[in-house]
Amino acid sequence: MFGTPPAQGRQRPTAAGDLLVFLSLFAAVGWVLLSKRLMAKYASSHVTAMVMVTGTILLDAWVLMTSGLVNLEPALGALLGVIVLGETLGWSGVAGGAIIIGAAVAAAVRTT
Numbered sequence: 001m002f003g004t005p006p007a008q009g010r011q012r013p014t015a016a017g018d019l020l021v022f023l024s025l026f027a028a029v030g031w032v033l034l035s036k037r038l039m040a041k042y043a044s045s046h047v048t049a050m051v052m053v054t055g056t057i058l059l060d061a062w063v064l065m066t067s068g069l070v071n072l073e074p075a076l077g078a079l080l081g082v083i084v085l086g087e088t089l090g091w092s093g094v095a096g097g098a099i100i101i102g103a104a105v106a107a108a109v110r111t112t
Helices: 015-041 044-066 073-085 091-111
Strands: none
Touching: 015 044, 073 091
8 A cells, every 4th residue: 555566466555454564553562561560460481481372372373374474573573672672682582583584484485
């Protein structure tokens, strides 16, 4: 809908896609508010473990439903946290980012 025109043979942006991006903003804000409450009540290691398990299950379901779409948002969010907020990224964050990007490359190569 907005932005540069697509390359020949590519799909154009849609209002539905723009709406999904807009809705993801509310999901992200909701998560920030919820995580603040969870961190005050539970140990950070427990919250992190549950988020990782839940996120993995939801991401797997999304990938299966959309037949190969890989979500790069976690990797981009971690990178922006380092660049914008000055956070540190441990070995597990780097490994997770590498897995996410590797999966995206593998999915892109498989579909072409």
